[in-house]
Amino acid sequence: MSQKKITPRSEDFAAWYQDVVYQADLAEPADVVKGCMVIKPHGYAVWERLQAELDRRFKETGHKNAYFPLLIPESFLRREAEHVEGFSPELAVVTIAGGKKLEEPYVIRPTSETIIGHFFSKWIQSWRDLPLLINQWANVVRWELRTRLFLRTTEFLWQEGHTAHASEEEARAEARRMLEVYADVAENVMAMPVIKGTKTQAEKFAGAVKSLSIEAMMQNGLALQAGTSHELGQNFGRAFGVKFQNRDGQLDYVWQTSWGVSTRLIGGLVMTHSDDSGLVLPPRLAPVQAVVVPIYRKDTDRDAILSRSHALAAELKRAGILAETDDREGFTPGNKFFHWEQRGVPLTVELGPRDLAENKVVLKRRDTGLKQPVGQEGLAESAARLLECVQKDMHAAARERLESRTVTAESFDQVRGILEPVTAEKGGGKFVMAHLKDAPEVDAQIKALKASVRCIPFEDRYGGAGQCILTGETVPRRVVVAKAY
RNA sequence: CGGGGCGUAGCGCAGCCUGGUAGCGCACCUGCCUUGGGCGCAGGGGGUCGCCAGUUCAAAUCUGGCCGCCCCGACCA
Structure with missing residues (x-):
């Protein structure tokens, strides 16, 4: 790899x-x-x-x-x-x-x-x-x-x-x-x-x-x-x-x-x-939801930590969590962390000599990168709870991004000003809410900006009817204009 | 179809100008050593240099032709 x-x-x-x-x-x-x-x-x-x-x-x-x-x-x-x-x-x-x-x-x-x-x-x-x-x-x-x-x-x-x-x-x-x-x-x-x-x-x-x-x-x-x-x-x-x-x-x-x-x-x-470290998967779609990474320094630690790791993964599986142990030989823990991080696994369970001694593990969530020590006792419950939390937080973060990048525009020039500099490479895209008539000649003018009318939303959250910024005719609500894939 | 770029190890690239036995990094294999965020050391395997022709004692390198791919544009549920 x-x-x-x-x-x-x-x-x-x-x-x-x-x-x-x-x-x-x-x-x-x-x-x-x-x-x-x-x-x-x-x-x-x-x-x-x-x-x-x-x-x-x-x-x-x-x-x-x-x-x-x-x-x-x-x-x-x-x-x-x-x-x-x-x-x-x-x-x-x-x-x-x-x-x-x-x-x-x-x-x-x-x-x-x-x-x-x-x-x-x-x-x-x-x-x-x-x-x-x-x-x-x-x-x-x-x-x-x-x-x-x-x-x-x-x-x-x-x-x-x-x-x-x-x-x-x-x-x-x-x-x-x-x-x-x-x-x-x-x-x-x-x-x-x-x-x-x-x-x-x-x-x-x-x-x-x-x-x-x-x-x-x-x-x-x-x-x-x-x-x-x-x-x-x-x-x-x-x-x-x-x-x-x-x-x-x-x-x-x-x-x-x-x-x-x-x-x-x-x-x-x-x-x-996803982020600059790689894929981030929501728990409900992740083929592997939690991966146990054993960390051992000496051969004497090795057997105890590996067998405990397998036992913990088995416990997670019994609780319905898609879990596995990364017991590959010849890879350092750091290498394994990167491996799973890039693949978007929502939860990493770290188990080293210190954790083994203290009957703990370190849980790390992929979305925020936050780590927390939890007891091995009841790991399945704390992992399940955390996965639910990750799922919700990911949705909330994405929702927040969508809201904060949705703007209104009152003229064609304004729409142009917002969308013209936008590219797939540089980003900066917005959803521009504007009053536009549903007519082919109107779509054509939006197309000229390399943007398009994405949809006329079912739910109007932007103040109802208004005059089309191109034809002046009254239309029932604002539509979503954006550059698109 | 227009503009630009690129074809050399699995991947990413250098070498080409100025011709002389094909190299680097990553990956891969073996051994030792390591393991709390991409370990280290040593050894090793792997190439019709996109294709065809020409020039030359000699071509990855120079010349001509061809092929393929990528990016931008045009096109587009």
């Missing part, structure tokens, strides 16, 4: 992010496959914990998992006009298979609305078949020009929920419900505060009637769209002939939703909590 230093955030935030991802052993670029990455065991373990939290909630809200093909007939993409327009530039297409040119090429799914729409049309006849609530865990491919580990890669892992409903209201409620699930996971599992809101018409998903999103703020002040949930209306229902007979005996098209989060969340996690 290399001992390369991590570039400080203040020097170059983008370089810092890469360094943290490497040093924490989360992932590396798949050098031989442009734009793709290898998610390494530690990174994948974080993803698995996140998946488990999400999957449990999907099932609790009545959804079932299924799996649809990776390859989609090219013609399917064309059936929904906006959808094809939105996705065709970033499609990878299979034209040859089995040594022969295909009659009709397949695209590698960039998302599955189309092929799932096709199967929904076969599965749904009656209102009794509705709602149909499906989720798929899958990989997708989008040929992006510029990629960054986790945040935007050519291939990525995600889940996509696809549902069909008998009424518009029910579909709308579903889209909203799933956004709330995402917000719950972001806030309470990832300790990452988010703003829930509606995308502007210009920013909505290709083929949707309305898109909802949760937006998080990274430590450089840039926004990250952390999850989206779409009301598809009857657009895909019409395109794929997903008809049902309603209670009145009449044929109608279903109202659909789709919603997704991806491995991008791991990028968000890194950029929300």
